[in-house]
Amino acid sequence: MSTSVDEAALAPPLPTGAPLAPEAPRSGFARFLGSDLWASFQRSKLAMGALAVTVLLFGLAFSAPWIAPQNPYDPAQLELINSNLPPLWAADGQAPFVLGTDDQGRDVLSAVLYGLRLSLIIGLLGVAVSGTLGIALGLVAGYFGGIVDAVVMRVADVQLTFPAILIALVVDGVAKAAFGGALDTNATILLIVVSIGLSFWVQYARTVRSSVMVERGKDYVQAARLIGLSSPVIMVRHVLPNVTGPVFVIATINLALAIITEATLSFLGTGLPETMPSLGTLIRTGNRFLFSGEWWIVAFPGAALAGLVLAINLLGDWLRDALNPKLQ
Amino acid sequence: MSAAAPYVEVDGLRRVFDVSKPWLNRMIERAPRQTLKAVDGVAFSIARGETFALVGESGSGKSTVARMVVGLLPPSGGEVRITGISMTDPRQAAARRRLRARIQMIFQDPYASMNPRWRVGAIVAEPIRAFDLIQGEAAIRARVGALLELVGLHPDDARKYPHAFSGGQRQRIAIARALASEAEFLVGDEPTSALDVSVQAQILNLMRDLQDRLGLTYLFISHNLAVVRHMATRVGVMYLGRLVEVGGGREIFVQPRHPYTRMLLDAVPDLAHIGRSRVPVAGEIPNPIDPPPGCTFNPRCPLANARCRSEVPELRNGVACHAAEEGRLPA
Amino acid sequence: MSEPILSVRDLRVAFETRRGSLPAIDGVSFDIGRGEILGVVGESGAGKSVTGSAVIGLLDPPGRIVGGEIRLGGERIDTLPPERMRRVRGRRIGMIFQDPLTSLDPLYRVGEQIVETIRTHTDLSARAARTRAIDLLAEVGIPAPERRIDGYPHEFSGGMRQRVVIALALAAEPELIIADEPTTALDVSVQAQVITLLKRLCREHGTAVMLVTHDMGVIAEAADRVAVMYSGRIAEIGPVEAVVRNPRHPYAVGLMGAIPTLTQGSGRLAQIPGAMPRLTAIPPGCAFHPRCPKVFGRCRVDRPEPIRTDAAPARTGSDPASSSPSAVACHLYDPDAADRPAPAGGEPPVAFHAEPLQVR
Amino acid sequence: ANVFRFAFQGDIKSLDPYSLKESFTIGMHGAAYESLVTRDKDLNLAPQLAESWETPEPTRWRFHLRKNVKFHDGTDFTADDVIFSAARVRAAGSNFQTNVPSDAEFVKVDDHTVDMVLKKPNPIAIFQFSTWYIMSRSWAEKNGATAPSPASAASPSYAALHENGTGPFVITEHQPGVRTVFKKFPGYWGNVESNVDEAVFTTIGNAATRVAALLSGEVDWIDPVPLQDQPRVESSGNAVVMAGPELRTVFLGMDQWRDELKDSSVKGKNPFKDPRVRQAFYLAIDEDTIAKRVMRGQATPSALLIAPSLYARSGEFKRPAYDAKKAKALLTEAGYPDGFSLTMDCPNDRYVNDEAICQAVVSMLARIGVKVNLNAQPKAKYFAKVLAPAYDTSFYLVGWTPSSQDSHNILYEIAGCRGDGKSGRGGWNLGNYCSPKVDALADQVEGETDSKARDAEIKDGFDTIQGEWGYIPLHQQALAWGVSKKVTLVQRPDNMLMLYWVSKQP
Amino acid sequence: MLAFLLRRAFQSVVVLAVVGLIAFSMFRFAGDPVNQIVGPDTPVAERAEIRRSLGLDDPTLVQFGRYAGNVLRGDFGISYQFRQPVAALLAERMPATLELAFCATVFALTVGILMGVYCALRRDTVLAKLFQAVSLVGVSLPTFLIGILLIFLFSVTLGWLPSYGRGDTVRLGWWTTGFLTLTGLKALILPSITLGLFQMTLIMRLVRAEMLEVLRTDYIRFARARGLTTHAVHFGHALKNTLVPVITIAGLQLGSVIAFSIITETVFQWPGMGLLFVQAVQNVDIPIMAAYLLLVAAIFVTINLAVDLLYTVVDPRLRLSTGRTA
Ligand SMILES: Nc1ncnc2c1ncn2[C@@H]1O[C@H](COP(=O)(O)OP(=O)(O)OP(=O)(O)O)[C@@H](O)[C@H]1O
Ligand SMILES: Nc1ncnc2c1ncn2[C@@H]1O[C@H](COP(=O)(O)OP(=O)(O)OP(=O)(O)O)[C@@H](O)[C@H]1O
Ligand SMILES: [Mg+2]
Ligand SMILES: [Mg+2]
Secondary structure, eight states, X not given: OOOOTTTSOBOOOOOOSSOOOOOXXXXXXXXXXXXXXXXXXXXXXXXXXXXXXXXXXXXXXXTHHHHOSSOTTOGGGOOGGGTTOOOTTSTTOOTTOTTOBOTTOOBHHHHHHHHHHHHHHHHHHHHHHHHHHHHHXXXXXXXXXXXXXXXXXXXXXXXXXXXXXXXXXXXXXXXHHHHGGGOOHHHHHHHHHHHHHHHHHHHHHHHHHHHHHHHHTSHHHHHHHHHTOOHHHIIIIIIHHHTHHHHHHHHHHHHHHHHHHHHHHHHTTOSOOTTSOOHHHHHHHHHTTTTTTOTHHHHHHHHHHHHHHHHHHHHHHHHHHHHOGGGO | OOTTSOSEEEEEEEEEEEOOOOHHHHHHHTOOOOEEEEEEEEEEEEOTTOEEEEEOSTTSSHHHHHHHHHTSSOOXXXXXXXXXXXXXXXXXXXXXXXXXXXXXEEOSOTTTTSOTTSOHXXXXXXXHHHTTOSOSHHHHHHHHHHXXXXXXXXXXXXXXOGGGSOHHHHHHHHHHHXXXXXXXXXXXXXXXXXXXXXXXXXXXXXXXXXXXXXXXXXXXEOSOHHHHHHHOSEEEEEXXXXXXXXXXXXXXXXXXXXXXXXXXXXXXXXXXXXXXXXXXXXXXXXXXXXXXXXXXXXXXXXXXXXXXXXXXXXXXXXXOOHHHHHTXXXX | OOOOSEEEEEEEEEEEETTEEEEEEEEEEEEXXXXXXXXXXXXXXXXXXXXXXXXXXXXXXXXXXXXXXXXXXXXXXXXXXXXXXXXHBTTTEEEEOXXXXXXXXXXXXXXXXXXXXHHHHSOOOHHHXXXXXXXXXXXXXXXXXXXXXXSOGGGXXXXXXXXXXXXXXXXXXXXXXXXXXXXXXXXXXXXXXXXXHHHHHHHHHXXXXXXXXXXXXXXXXXXXEEXXXXXXXXXXXXXXXXXXXXOOSHHHHHHXXXXXXXXXXXXXXXXXXXXXXXXXXXXXXXXXXXXXXXXXXXXXXXXXXXXXXXXSOGXXXXXXXXXXXXXXOOGGGOTTOTTOSSXXXXXXXXOOOOOOOOBX | OOEEXXXXXXXXXOSOTTSOOOHHHHHHHHHHOOBSEEEOTTSOEEESSEEEEEEXXXXXXXXXXXXXXXXXXXXXXXXXXXXXXXXXXXXXXXXXXXXXXXXOEEEEEETTEEEEEOSSOOTTTTTTGGGOBOOOHHHHHHTTXXXXXXXXXXXXXXXXXXXXXXXXXXXXXXXXXXXXXXXXXXXXXXXXXXXXXEEEEEEOXXXXXXXXXXXXXXXXXXXXXXXXXXXXXXXXXXXXXXXEEEEEEEEEEEOOSOSSOTTSSOOSSOGGGSHHHHHHHHHHOOHHHIIIIISTTOEEEOSSSSOGGGOGGGGGOOOOOOOHHHHHHHHHHTTOTTOOEXXXXXXXXXXXXXXXXXXXXXXXXXXXXXXXXXXXXXXXXXXXXXXXTTOOOSEEEEEEOOTTSSHHXXXXXXXXXXXXXXXXXXXXXXXXXXXXXXXXXXXXXXXXXXXXXXXHXXXXXXXXXXXXXXXXXXXXXXXXXXXXXXXXXXXXXXXXXXXXXXXXXX | OHXXXXXXXXXXXXXXHHHHHHHHHXXXXXXXXXXXXXXXXXXXXXXXHHHHHTTTTSOHHHHHHHHHHHHHTTOOOBOTTTOSBHHHHHHHHHHHHHHHHHHHHHHHHHHHHHHHHHHHHTTTSHHHHHHXXXXXXXXXXXXXXXXXXXXXXXXXXXOOSOSSSOOSOEEETTEEESXXXXXXXXXXXXXXXXXXXHHHHHHHHHHHHHHHHHHTSHHHHHHHHTTOOHHIIXXXXXXXXXXXXXXXXXHXXXXXXXXXXXXXXXXXXXXXXXXXXXXXXXXXXXXXXXXHHHHHHHHHHHHHHHXXXXXXXXXXXXXXXXXXXX
């Protein structure tokens, strides 16, 4: 028997409470602007400020090659004569070094811009690697359950034993010992990204796994199973979209953490070379000049790092609250 | 299909869950393996166009039966046949696949049964696409619109997300989805217990209208006896995984035979008896892992005797009760 | 009727949200007398729980009382300072929530929670409080209370837990108990046990009860009077018999018709079309008018005030609810309303049709 | 008690005086151990355990040992101990094998007289005796420490953790990497200038923390004070910077050995084999600016691989002036008009501002088109890479102090041809600069007893190195000790802190 | 309970074995350890002899077995840098790290919980907002920079607190403690704050979030409805329930405090295991690295077990291990 609606002449629809304003189809962005998320965002001045700072710093970082007065990675552009100049407004300040120079005559402003870019790239790549790894493993663990789940989660336990810096230190130390001087800057970046990826995936995996286990039991998944969809299809089409919220929050916080981790690695001497400084390298270098009165070498990179991390953290915080239905 | 061949046949259906502690605990505490007989030898049949209702207290195994009937849960024993096709026999896998489209389920919580990230249109269209019933986006959209109208919504609602609807409207969407796949057999596991009485009335009426129009067959599960009375042509009463009484809707409510059925009916507060205090039956449903021997109802039964405490009564003539068999039932 | 234990006058509660101030309760008035059980029914979101919370002074922020007054035994309590209000709670007003599992702190033994409550409100010693706790548990029908008192909540079944919650609410012998859907989470058989218990205890202790529920059956069985709420107002209030058998407000009529009963056969249920408005979009005039089959011009503009329906007409200016147990807020019953469609007689003026889905 | 607290960036790695040739460690050993011949405050040879010595024949040195000297364990010091120590210091595993001539034979004359018999005359045979400390034979035998800690030892050497010398201080506590405590030895044979009862040594690796510790008065002595922090220390009021020329010369070396440069854009040949390229590198580096900016004026630009104070005629050498244009021209001439790329190895925690110097070099070379990939590493990894046996480097920076305080050491160790590795020369000639003439001169210098002729031969050698642009000397870095104003002590150019010259106002 | 302990013990052994295997396989990847052991001028033959005597020529699994056997006997090998048994080195350094981690944790827990509770109970006050903002700054600057700034302020400028080391320690058996001397206690302050700051922020935020959730639960509403005093509701009921999830996270954090101490120890020249580890990494001193990783894993596993036990003490629901909990 089949229900052919075409022939079934239907009664006028039952009244359904508040009249439904016919909604015009809208783009994803327009929908975002109309959403609760956006409304809550507009209410939070802090979140708006944080977003402004984040966007500004991202913009500055990724346009560094065009706006920086100097390419701090090109040794030919560094003049030793110009070393240790204070910022422009100080007594001995010299144009064009607005924020002064470091001990190699590197323009601090340019170095901060390029360093920001490098730190962000490492952070973003690190988050991408750990996120992909974590989500994939979390899905698999939550979906297959049983022995697969047990193995993944025990690995996660082992992993949790080692905080990011330990893993990064070990990976870095071993890689350097294995490859020696053959590691160029790009390889070092890759190494740091891999270390960060390897140490941050657990959080994603755990979150995704527990979400998958919750979602798997929900009736809409049962309904999909009833239709006969295969489990992988259900996982990807139904479950995955429902676990993106927490993943996004973790990603934000982890971006901030990854940038800090890179800086910390720098301090421990396993980060990027001084000739190609990230924010962390700049701070480590500048550290040496903290007592000598050449404060600008550490202060500006430090401020840039703190500002960036703070802004991203605030965004992540707000996002966490905004996405938590219980807090709305 | 002749009246002799019921639409759904359930035979000796059993489902056992292993609720043992982990192996190591059992070894140390010398505890035996523990099982929970959620469903134990349930048999009934549903004729085409009929509404068969299952009632019983929480934990009596109603949902487990429903999930086995639609094939979401493999039975530990017994068989479910729908239009003669076994839901378990591997030889009938191909036939079963075709059957799939005709069996659908409506869940208790309409919100949980819809993917919150999907638009209503996609939700309703999902079975159509999955079973490849209609080709072409425009045709699918038209069909979804028609389905939404069928359940009393507006075709434009297809563009919204589930959260934009009230509980009753969501349950309508769930029904529209169930109907999308040319379903003729709907299993409703407490489809209205999450809803207000007034909305419940809307949904119950809708379900009956659809049944009248489309000739649907329902397996209807509820713990609300009044709702069951309203909906069912036949009723099965479950207690601790067993069917204790089966009968026509009127019969059961007017002339209940099993003491448990009587107790349940007595416990229902009724508008007709304002201010009357009910005679509550003592006790609660026992732990299903460790059910009492004999008739599982015996600890709460006013008619229990030694036989009830040792011998499990068979379902005969629509009731599984020694007292009924022995004619000890008070009028 | 003697001086009521609880007297609520023109109570107004609003939630300050980012979408503005939402009036969840808008002018609710009622009384509960000593030993009386007032049932409060209505659709989800009608404001039943908010009314209860307002009375006990536990509105969740951002909700707050924006008007009206609440008197307990003649004393005004909605304006009490927090510390004095705290002493009213538990001591003079007890509360029972819907879900007995989540009402009890999972980390403390049942006995600890009862003793804590008793000792907060009385001067009893720890020993005496414990003895009293055991008595209480025995009173609510917990077998072997001296053993179970040291159990944790998760070791009790649902019905047992709800008994513990009742024991807790009764611990300090309050004058009033607010029971917010005390049986919704329970099975019918257990529900009957709990309701019977509650009724017995209240009669014995002379406690007044405000019984909030969805279930008309429970109200019919337990309550003396019933208030039907709709969209933050009381649509109709009166003795159970009258409201159930002879509802006047069109909403009450619809509600009664929508309830399937055991005795009634399998005919169609009456149904009220549509759904209750959200707080953000409460229609002007009578909030029920978009769904009302008897709507007429004035309903769309004027908000109906409660009209006394039992005794003398209330137009004399006396407070309708204070001395009168019955009232209905509908223009149909306003003798002044000239354009109303049908007079209010003995028959219900409105009827909802169980119309079948039409097939064109 | 009068406690002197001091901190160094590195550690006293082992208490075995033959295990590591490193200035600070040697200086610390010198508080507990003593040598036959020591060096005084002006680095002149002075008697210590040998009261006097003479050379009855050119190949025989006779040492008259001090009497009534006791080891810290209470046993007496005798000729046996000297003979034992001479054998131990030249045994496998010792880092000081070259301090005592390998052909020398030690002969006991009596309990307090020892002869050293050489195969051929050697005027500087005892120049390195000051860092050859005498150990107790009975103690070593009792504790199984007769051999210097062997590399493969599965259990730790007793001598690495315990000390038994004759010196004025006893080491009462030694936690490797953490702290070491020295206490006055009551049974010391002589008078000690120091009024310190106890000296506590701590490693503080982090420069900022080290300076902070000095400024806050928690330590009385630190080394080094980072150049940039010196003004701050000076102005603090409770400490001063003791700066002085150091004997160490910092220089750049180039791989002139491999046929193809490692990690370079040039394939199939080695540009450094062409003297014009080496000259171009030399001329492209503006050492004056490095000394002024990177070293903040605390370095002496040097034309030689040896400190001026160690070679009389050093004044005759001049650094060729910085000339980037000429450098560029030379490169073009050599066939690299667009320059080339290569990797430079550099330590980052060994010499004063070592990494910064390398960075400056990198940017100066960039200006003549040479792209340098800088590989700066901690010293442990750096030396493991660039030293024997791999000599895995194309271009590197090292600093060198001739342990004999003599130019021969430079001609032999730094400029000697490595050959097939068996010559013994060129242990630190990492790029294998090789000139047969220099080798010949080095041999001549070794046996030359006439100091004038010797100086001329040395000059010839240095001229050759400079003429062939074999190395690029940079500068002598300055010593920079941070010293509390309460403390008086002696700073020798060899950068060794000698505890027995330390006094502190209680 | 016994079963639970046994299972956890078994899992711990598995975790440790995996860590051991990882640690061990680093020997393979880090290149020839002999190069790290001998000096530059060691002849090839001698190197081969060392390699043979260390058993490096055996198959990997044989080596792992031997390593595991040695570790079980408490023998972690000899440090390349110090030429001393790793076990002795770590034992000597362990008290310093554990005391530092203990103080940092106590600091993080007390301050974090206090501030978190305050922020949850008075979420709209200026002070609560200030706490939250300041705590974020704490995680926005790298630990080492914070440490150096603290030194700059409290040691150099104000001269109140020491800038490095442990001060005077007292030896109790093999344990050295800084708790018994004034200088030792003073020396603990700055490193503890530096190390604990990050965890403190985490705990504060966690407590705040959890407490806000708990305050919304029915049993808190019911507790209020019972007329309990605000104090009893907040601290007797809300805080206790908040602590259940906090314990897990705090436990995990405790493990990372020990690992994080490597930075703090570097900045403050704190003579603990972390400092040793950093030096080991820089010098590719694999025996130390491997043993340190094993030790951290063991500590972590122990803490986890302790946390789980504590859990059951706090939450009676977990004491029942039967399947019939509702
Ligand atoms: N997956 C499972 N594992 C273990 N036990 C289960 C499982 N599913 C159901 N049970 C048990 O089987 C019994 C029957 O459960 P079922 O859900 O069928 O009852 P129900 O009659 O639908 O109750 P309710 O009215 O509460 O929905 C219960 O005791 C339940 O605890
Ligand atoms: N914290 C809150 N913030 C905003 N609105 C609220 C809040 N609590 C309740 N409301 C609103 O107040 C109205 C009345 O709610 P209330 O909980 O009293 O309904 P109810 O009649 O008890 O319903 P139910 O039967 O579902 O318990 C609802 O519209 C609800 O959305
Ligand atoms: Mg069910
Ligand atoms: Mg409610």
